[in-house]
Amino acid sequence: MKRADLDLAIQRACEIVRQSNVYIIGSQSILGTYGEEDLPELVTLSDEVDIAPVADDPNEIVADLLDGQLGEMSQFHQDNGFYIQGVGKRTANLPSGWMKRLVPVKPPGAPGTTGLCLDPHDLCAAKLVANRPKDITFVNALLDADLIDGKILRARVDMLDPNGVSGSGIPLARRRAIESVNRQNSRRAAG
Template identity: 50%
Template sequence: MRRDDLEHAIRAAAEVIHEDRVIVLGSQSILGSYTEEQLPASIVTSDAVDIAPFSDDEAGSLADSIDAALGEWSPFHKEFGFYIQAAERETAVLPADWDYRLVGVRSERTRNSTGLCLDPYDLCAAKLIAGRPTDHAFVVALIESSLIVPSELVARIRLIDPAEPRRDAALSWAMSVGR
């Protein structure tokens, strides 16, 4: 995925739900902070972008609208080669105050829409909480590219609620990579 694809996804999702802001939660939110030229090739291979409405009802009606119009196998996906996976804000386990560190993406391509992308460290902390092999590979690629510093990642993981059962494993992993 390229930055212009991300901008297209932001605009399309915002148009579908008739809102001016959406939150980009998944791995492609890294494109809010870095261009595809700055990132390792393995980071930008996804054909999906995870987007949550800035606010939604309890039933997730706006997220459902995004999925129906722009999701996997939709006409949008077939035409543009990528799709939008609708999410809810609560989908990711994130460090405290993550919403104050969101990175805004707004351009001519997004028109009057803003995509609020996760800060790279918040994104990596969430990836380590999820703990899938692909998530670990994502974080390693960013560390090896010197875009993420392990000590700062450890500090960010420490901002995750200590009651989160996967927090200690994520911390342990991040500390071992930093050695």
């Protein structure tokens, strides 16, 4: 996925939900901070953009509109090679204060619309908690490229709400964050 794809996703999502702002919750929110040319290739391979309407109802019906019109196997997906997954803003367990660190993306062809992308460290903290192999690979690629600071990531993991995660999510995320800091420090010392 490229930044131009993210711009189009923001524009179309804002049109569908009839709002000027949407949240970019998933991995492609990294494109709000970095251009695709600065990112490891595997970080931009996803053909899905997770978007949450800023104003949604408790049943997330507005998010469902995105799935129906711009989702997987839609005409939008066929035409553009990627699709929008409508989600609620509570989909990801994010560190406290995440809304203050959002990265605004204003698509050049859509004045008055903004995609509010997750800060890369908040994104990676949520991915460590999710603990899926693809999420761990994503975080490690950003750490290895020195696009994420392991110490900041560890601090963000400590800011996660333990009530928002079932099972061993937070302790496991903390362990992975500590490992990532140690690995990044070792690599820097050797380099």
